[in-house]
Amino acid sequence: MYIELAMALGLGAVVALVFLKNRKNVLKAQDGWWGVGTCPQGPEDDSIRPFKVETTPEEIEDLHRRLDQTRSFPSLEDSRFNYGFNSKYLEKVVSYWRNDFNWRKQVDKLNKYPHFKTKIEGIDIHYVHVKPKNLPEGTQAVPLMMVHGWPGSFYEFYGIIPLLTEPSSADDIAFEIICPSIPGYGFSEAPQKKGFDSVCAAHIFNKLMKRLGFNKYYVQGGDWGWLITTNMAQLEPNAVKGLHVNFAPPAKPGLLMVLSILFGRRFPKLFGFTEHDVKRLFPCMEKLVVDAVKETGYMHIQSTKPDTAGRGLNDSPVGLAAYILEKFSTWTDPEFKNLEDGGLERKFSLDDLLTNVMIYWTSRCIISSMRFYKENFGKGLNQPHAKLPVYVPAAVASFPNELMHTPKLWVTQKYRRLKTYTPMARGGHFAAMEEPQLLAEDVQNFVKIVEKRKKK
Amino acid sequence: MGFEDSIMQTFDCIKETLGNLDQSKLQLLALSSAGVGALLCYLTWKQSPKMIPIGDGWWGAGEKPLTEDEAIHRFVVKTSVEEIEDLHRRIDQTRFTDPLEDSGFNYGFNSSYLRRVVSYWRQEFDWEKQVKLINQYPHFKTKIEGIDVHFVHVRPVQKAGQTVLPLMMVHGWPGSFYEFYRILPLLTKTDSNVVFEVICPSIPGYGYSEAPHKKGFNTMEAARIFHKLMERLGFTEFYVQGGDWGAFITSNMAQMKPECVRGLHLNMVIARTDSFGQLLSLVIGCYLPFLVGFTKEDIRRLYPYMEKNIYDIMRETGYLHIQATKPDTAGCGLNDSPVGLAAYILEKFSSWTDLGNRDLEDGGLERKFSLDDLLTNVMIYWTTCSIIPSMRFYKENLKKDFKTRVDRVTSVSVPTGLAAFPDELLHCPRAWASSRFTDVRSFTYMSRGGHFAAMEEPQLMADDIIQFVEKVESKGHK
Numbered sequence: 001m002y003i004e005l006a007m008a009l010g011l012g013a014v015v016a017l018v019f020l021k022n023r024k025n026v027l028k029a030q031d032g033w034w035g036v037g038t039c040p041q042g043p044e045d046d047s048i049r050p051f052k053v054e055t056t057p058e059e060i061e062d063l064h065r066r067l068d069q070t071r072s073f074p075s076l077e078d079s080r081f082n083y084g085f086n087s088k089y090l091e092k093v094v095s096y097w098r099n100d101f102n103w104r105k106q107v108d109k110l111n112k113y114p115h116f117k118t119k120i121e122g123i124d125i126h127y128v129h130v131k132p133k134n135l136p137e138g139t140q141a142v143p144l145m146m147v148h149g150w151p152g153s154f155y156e157f158y159g160i161i162p163l164l165t166e167p168s169s170a171d172d173i174a175f176e177i178i179c180p181s182i183p184g185y186g187f188s189e190a191p192q193k194k195g196f197d198s199v200c201a202a203h204i205f206n207k208l209m210k211r212l213g214f215n216k217y218y219v220q221g222g223d224w225g226w227l228i229t230t231n232m233a234q235l236e237p238n239a240v241k242g243l244h245v246n247f248a249p250p251a252k253p254g255l256l257m258v259l260s261i262l263f264g265r266r267f268p269k270l271f272g273f274t275e276h277d278v279k280r281l282f283p284c285m286e287k288l289v290v291d292a293v294k295e296t297g298y299m300h301i302q303s304t305k306p307d308t309a310g311r312g313l314n315d316s317p318v319g320l321a322a323y324i325l326e327k328f329s330t331w332t333d334p335e336f337k338n339l340e341d342g343g344l345e346r347k348f349s350l351d352d353l354l355t356n357v358m359i360y361w362t363s364r365c366i367i368s369s370m371r372f373y374k375e376n377f378g379k380g381l382n383q384p385h386a387k388l389p390v391y392v393p394a395a396v397a398s399f400p401n402e403l404m405h406t407p408k409l410w411v412t413q414k415y416r417r418l419k420t421y422t423p424m425a426r427g428g429h430f431a432a433m434e435e436p437q438l439l440a441e442d443v444q445n446f447v448k449i450v451e452k453r454k455k456k
Numbered sequence: 457m458g459f460e461d462s463i464m465q466t467f468d469c470i471k472e473t474l475g476n477l478d479q480s481k482l483q484l485l486a487l488s489s490a491g492v493g494a495l496l497c498y499l500t501w502k503q504s505p506k507m508i509p510i511g512d513g514w515w516g517a518g519e520k521p522l523t524e525d526e527a528i529h530r531f532v533v534k535t536s537v538e539e540i541e542d543l544h545r546r547i548d549q550t551r552f553t554d555p556l557e558d559s560g561f562n563y564g565f566n567s568s569y570l571r572r573v574v575s576y577w578r579q580e581f582d583w584e585k586q587v588k589l590i591n592q593y594p595h596f597k598t599k600i601e602g603i604d605v606h607f608v609h610v611r612p613v614q615k616a617g618q619t620v621l622p623l624m625m626v627h628g629w630p631g632s633f634y635e636f637y638r639i640l641p642l643l644t645k646t647d648s649n650v651v652f653e654v655i656c657p658s659i660p661g662y663g664y665s666e667a668p669h670k671k672g673f674n675t676m677e678a679a680r681i682f683h684k685l686m687e688r689l690g691f692t693e694f695y696v697q698g699g700d701w702g703a704f705i706t707s708n709m710a711q712m713k714p715e716c717v718r719g720l721h722l723n724m725v726i727a728r729t730d731s732f733g734q735l736l737s738l739v740i741g742c743y744l745p746f747l748v749g750f751t752k753e754d755i756r757r758l759y760p761y762m763e764k765n766i767y768d769i770m771r772e773t774g775y776l777h778i779q780a781t782k783p784d785t786a787g788c789g790l791n792d793s794p795v796g797l798a799a800y801i802l803e804k805f806s807s808w809t810d811l812g813n814r815d816l817e818d819g820g821l822e823r824k825f826s827l828d829d830l831l832t833n834v835m836i837y838w839t840t841c842s843i844i845p846s847m848r849f850y851k852e853n854l855k856k857d858f859k860t861r862v863d864r865v866t867s868v869s870v871p872t873g874l875a876a877f878p879d880e881l882l883h884c885p886r887a888w889a890s891s892r893f894t895d896v897r898s899f900t901y902m903s904r905g906g907h908f909a910a911m912e913e914p915q916l917m918a919d920d921i922i923q924f925v926e927k928v929e930s931k932g933h934k
Contacts, residue, residue, distance in 0.1 A: 003858070036557075062549070065549075065550070066792070069542075069545075069546070069792070070792055071791050071792055071841055072790055072791075073784075073787070073788075073841055073845070074669075075784055076668075076669065076670065076671050076848070077517075077669055077670055077671070078671070079671060079784075083782065083783055083784040083848060083851060084781075084782035084783055084784030084785030084786065084788075085782075085784055085785045085788065086784070086893040087784065090788070148603055190557065191556075192557055193556065193557055194556050194557070194558070194559060290856070293777075294781050295781070295783075296777065297774075297777040297778030297779070297780065297781040297782055297786075298778055298782070300773070300777040300778065301774030301777065301778045301786075302774070303774065304564075304770070304771050304774040305563065305564035305565075305774055305775070305803065306563055306564055306773070307555060307559075307563040307565055307566070307567060307799075308564030308565045308799050308800055308803045309564065309774070309778075309800075311564070311565065311567075311570070311793070311795065311796040311799040311800065312789035312790040312792070312793040312795070312796020312797060312799070312800065313789040313793075313796070314551050314553065314792035314793075314796070315549070315550055315792065315795060316552055316788070316789040316790075316791075316792030316793045316795055316796065318788065318789070318792060319788040319789020319790065319791070319792055319793065319796070320789060322784075322785050322788040322789070323785055323786075323789065325789065326782065326785045339668030349690070364551055364553060367553050368533070368553070371556070371563060374563060454758045
């Protein structure tokens with residue numbers, strides 16, 4: 001009898017150890033050095049410098065000259081956006097860009113929020129920092145970092161920032177928002193060394209929040225921003241109060257996910273699949289594999305030959321615009337491929353779209369932005385962060401036209417403390433820019449839930 | 457129990473069972489056995505179709521007119537002061553960036569080395585001189601199915617006793633007819649009993665051939681157009697040679713009109729179907745190569761499997777993926793930026809010649825090619841604005857049906873010569889090739905060379921073509 005008892009105790013201890021070990025398993029990151037050459041001795045300059053976006057007549061003349069010397073090539077008859085960006089519509093965009101788009105005016109718009117730069121791990125990190133203007137007495141603004149993706153930028157958040165810093169309703173939370181540029185994107189300096197992946201970016205962003213004096217904060221992200229904010233939560237679960245994402249592809253297919261793919265069509269209720277889930281996931285060969293292959297050519301070439309892929313785009317503004325805006329078309333609604341104009345102006349203004357392109361153009365960051373794909377995917381999909389779950393309170397806003405649809409069941413495999421999973425009414429990949437009101441509401445809803453809990 | 461004993465036992469068993477059956481059951485058994493036997497015979501001896509349909513097409517803009525101009529016009533490659541000035545202006549406004557420290561060619565074309573190439577291009581490369589070089593052979597254009605098809609036509613220097621054989625050589629991507637300029641003298645003037653009259657066309661959408669205006673232009677359409685070209689030139693029987701897309705197109709030509717194709721020579725063997733059978737033989741071949749017909753050289757080139765066949769292919773096919781899905785987007789910037797175009801194209805001349813080049817700061821480009829030749833090829837894409845239509849060819853060919861398309865499931869029955877170069881991207885063992893190419897007359901493991909074989913190892917390739925053709929000519933063809 002005693003032997004059995006001892007064995008049971010022993011087994012129990014092993015199980016407990018494994019369980020506890022998983023719980024305590026925090027993602028680790030080492031400090032890196034991404035500047036040129038070797039890390040200098042002595043402390044780093046950690047001052048925060050205000051930054052203003054600027055332009056010059058030379059910059060605009062150079063752009064115009066290049067636009068004027070575009071060598072376009074006609075698209076095939078009746079091919080619309082199925083072979084990529086349609087040449088006829090591209091001519092319209094270029095004409096607007098050349099004759100009507102006012103970059104100086106857009107630069108003023110960019111500068112309406114305060115920008116800063118600060119050096120972390122050898123590179124200049126750029127960010128926008130917006131504080132609420134009319135804080136009611138006795139309340140504190142809730143710090144929130146919002147991280148963009150590719151081919152976006154901090155500018156994607158310009159529509160949603162006022163909704164979160166100056167909410168219309170009195171019982172909404174007022175946020176203090178930080179929108180950084182991922183190193184290698186926009187006005188953040190690009191890493192000079194190999195190996196800068198999402199965990200390195202997350203580590204730097206956690207340091208940024210600390211440097212700004214925040215010990216606890218929320219994070220929000222889509223596209224690469226989803227992965228970076230997830231890593232931030234994995235690296236510093238005590239600092240990240242809540243994680244909100246509008247994009248959540250599953251990292252590793254677990255057993256439950258595979259079962260749900262095999263049987264989910266027949267028994268949707270068993271896996272909690274809604275009608276929308278079934279529509280987006282089945283037939284799974286077509287929806288999960290074929291559709292993905294059709295849209296991931298850019299990902300494949302950027303994950304393997306980023307320097308080659310971006311080279312021409314850094315010389316040709318029209319090439320750059322076509323490459324970037326094609327995504328704003330297809331990733332907003334896959335049906336847009338069948339439209340002559342790619343449906344671009346249905347959800348976005350040309351001014352906003354071109355401002356985002358100009359950020360890539362003037363900062364010459366297209367190559368470094370593409371290298372992020374190689375740094376993340378080049379090592380394979382079995383990275384430590386992919387295997388670790390997330391224990392920070394999380395929320396997912398599931399937009400109907402998002403590139404990859406993740407049903408609630410799959411999300412909960414990774415995000416173990418999922419507070420809300422909201423099927424959104426409309427919207428695609430660039431949710432913050434396309435449906436700022438809807439996204440802001442969902443962020444409010446989520447943060448209120450976490451804050452209420454905290455107050456208890 | 458011994459083997460023979462068990463056989464005897466089985467026979468006894470069968471005899472006993474049969475003996476116990478009554479008349480009607482025996483008849484049923486006999487009939488069904490005959491039926492099954494007939495089915496098996498049919499399946500075994502059923503030939504896979506040896507031909508693909510010829511079809512027809514119209515690729516010009518708008519509607520097809522009633523008549524077409526079938527004349528063959530002389531064509532001379534030209535350049536102008538404006539063209540060169542425009543190129544220089546664009547090169548001068550290149551916005552270079554720095555490569556990552558210590559990255560070689562692993563992230564794509566290294567920016568530091570690119571500066572050196574561009575400097576040569578800007579200061580020393582003489583496009584007028586290269587145009588003269590291109591024009592050393594006569595060029596022509598002729599309208600077929602609505603588009604202008606360009607080709608080089610080189611007549612041989614015939615020695616006494618030599619037979620002149622027509623040979624069409626088809627290029628691929630990102631190459632051009634210019635790839636054959638080093639091998640042309642070796643084929644049009646030989647010491648063998650055969651010498652060649654060579655036709656090097658440009659695939660529609662590439663170089664000086666007009667691009668199709670309609671969707672759907674794939675390798676079979678190109679094959680038919682090239683058949684019409686040879687017909688128009690007065691050739692009823694000829695040899696064909698190709699690599700890259702040229703290999704697909706010439707194979708299609710052999711499948712479409714085998715009576716016209718005397719022999720097919722390929723430097724890229726396209727017989728991998730990744731079917732269950734092939735995958736199985738890969739697994740078995742690792743341990744028992746003789747069982748699946750692998751030679752020692754096959755082993756050396758196929759394994760380690762994961763690395764050579766999966767990782768390397770994944771690493772090298774990003775361009776294929778984006779060109780097969782969004783060619784108009786992928787080529788847009790390259791049509792404005794000559795440096796971007798050069799980096800994109802020359803990266804292939806580096807990696808596909810030797811994958812080890814990825815670790816070199818200069819990509820090993822100038823080890824096998826001269827900058828003049830490399831840039832001339834790039835200039836052909838640049839001056840003709842053909843990068844976008846050249847990329848569209850990938851989308852037209854790599855549709856959902858690319859494994860089940862009629863030409864992929866049809867065998868090739870004309871006499872075939874295969875030159876397997878060691879640094880070609882994917883190795884195809886002879887055993888697999890024989891299942892697609894049913895009349896392989898020569899299969900040579902070439903001693904060195906990669907994807908751009910004609911340009912890199914013209915002598916080796918010319919020798920192999922000649923020995924193959926001699927074999928076919930001496931044996932006579934079916």
